[in-house]
Amino acid sequence: MPTTVSGRVLAPGTATAEAIVLDQPLSLWGGLDPATGVVIEPRHPQRGASVAGRVLVMAEARGSSSSSSVLAEAARAGAAPAAIVLGTPDLILAVGAAVADELYQVQIPILVLEVADLGRFRTGDRVTISQDGAVSIG
Amino acid sequence: MTLALDEHERSMLAGDRGEGAALAARLVVRAAEALDAERLIPITRAHVDSCLYHGEATIDFVRRLVDGGARVAVPTTLNVGTLDLLHPELWHGSREVAERGKVLMDAYRSLGCRPTFTCAPYQLADARPAFGEQVAWAESNAIAFCNAVIGARTERYGDFTDIACAVLGRVPDAGLHRDDARRATVALRIGSDVPERLRSSDALYPPLGIVLGRRAGSRVVAITGLPPHQPEDRLKSVAAAAASSGAVAMFHVVGSTPEAPTLEAALGGYEPEELDVIGLRELRQARDALTSAEVAVPGTPIGAVSLGTPHASLTELREIATLLHRDRAAEGVELLVSTGRDVLAQAEADGTAGRLRNAGAELLVDTCSYLGPVLRPTPLPTMTESAKWAWYAPANIGAQVIFGSREECVRSAIDGRVWRDPAVWGEA
Secondary structure (H helix, E strand, C coil): CCEEEECEEEECCCEEEEEEECCCCECCCCCEECCCCEECCCCCCCCCCECCCCEEEECCECCCCCHHHHHHHHHHCCCCCCEEEECCCCHHHHHHHHHHHHHHCCCCCEEECCHHHHCCCCCCCEEEECCCCEEEEC | CCCCCCHHHHHHHCCCCCHHHHHHHHHHHHHHHHCCCCCEEECCEEEECCCCCCCHHHHHHHHHHHHCCCCCCCCEEECCCCCCCCCHHHCCCCHHHHHHHHHHHHHHHHCCCECCCCCCHHHCCCCCCCCCCEEEEECHHHHHHHHHHHCCECCCECCCHHHHHHHHCEEECCHHHCCHHHCCCEEEEECCCCCHHHHCCHHHHHHHHHHHHHHHCCCCEEEECCCCCCCHHHHHHHHHHHHHHCCCCCEEECCCCCCCCCHHHHHCCCCCCEEEEECHHHHHHHHHHCCCCCCCCCCCECCEEEEEEEEECHHHHHHHHHHHCCCCCCCCCEEEEEECHHHHHHHHHCCHHHHHHHCCEEEECCCCCCCCCCCCCCCCCEEECCHHHHHHHHHHHCCCEEECCHHHHHHHHHHCECCCCHHHHCCC
């Protein structure tokens, strides 16, 4: 049976995709190649993994304020995550998603969940996100 | 919570001032909703990071603003761009990226932004906010410096939001704009095993910033146990490092930063949720982790030295010139110092720039040497005194980094090989 949780919507949209759960926070700028969606941060445990077309789950975003541009550029290149699920709100990613929508009509839903609910996601889980912030896992 | 807008904001949103202003207003509203703000508040200044090229999306965005007739509503400085517009010969990358980078930098000027092209706007006397001023600053090191060291107030703004706030002249009334979010909830004391000499040396501060970022995440930390009245350049290196290894936008150094005359003041009268010590071992580990080159022992040949990330202040440029004294960078070693064009003008006027060039240094402005191909290709490691450079350069430009103090970097540039002063860290 799928688990259903609910989150606060920072950027609206719907998605159905596989989850990728990051063990450590990632700065998209310097940490993600927007052309491919691959994690390139050398110290990151999931270096080499792709977030393109997947539901990116991480406790928090980290680092540079250029991450909004990287998210919009990844959307332009068709390599953005299908959705982003966070444990803490992040306006840099929220605005990056808003610009992706304004410029390219690409919706990247961003949700903030209770930290306890983040623990329910496993890499590879099938995740469905609805417009109202409901998330079904598995 | 719902966001209440005043007449001016509603009229911008409705497109009364053009489609560019309406786009800016929509993005500020989105930011306000993400921050759960109830209203927007006016700002006096902005610092915009969106002028750095990250692909065509960055140009597509600014074109919308320019074509929509947008102009900044407050004095606005610009962060680094892709290119050194004053010394274009230092660019070794593709002509196409250089051209796109310049298009973007020019587009932001045409919105009314001042072409400062520096990541250290706090070094510009006429652009620096006063204590308590509400501003919209982007660029992670500048955000942390603005809040912690100046005591002016900005949230952690990023690309697009920065220029949107500058055009609207408003920010969400949330986060670090308000008193609550600025007080420390964590107190970290420098351990008694950290030698007195290290506490008084510039060498401590970049690794301390890395530890601060790791320990803090996005919480506000107060650091105690450092000599009072720390120079701004040291606090700059703490801010830059902490904003690289963590999401630090505010911190206190008790006795040095304006909202922390005492630990009690930094904590705002509350008990800290965490009280801990930063010991010598953790600091040494943070320092060592900044070196990515496989071999970094004294005597290891180096190919380049990159100083000035964030942009070197006039004081730092003078220190580097003094350390070089009558020596020169060794044959085959590129010594590159990054600074802002306005600080460079001051260094030209007082002779510092001439002394640096005579010693073989190249002076880079408007950009940073870890953003693109500026350093000449070398199979040998590059040495830096900047934790932020060490953090980002391996992924960005493929550099093998050896981290050292400013003095170690300059002496190594002269020798062409790694030179160490182990006494500073109590390792002699």
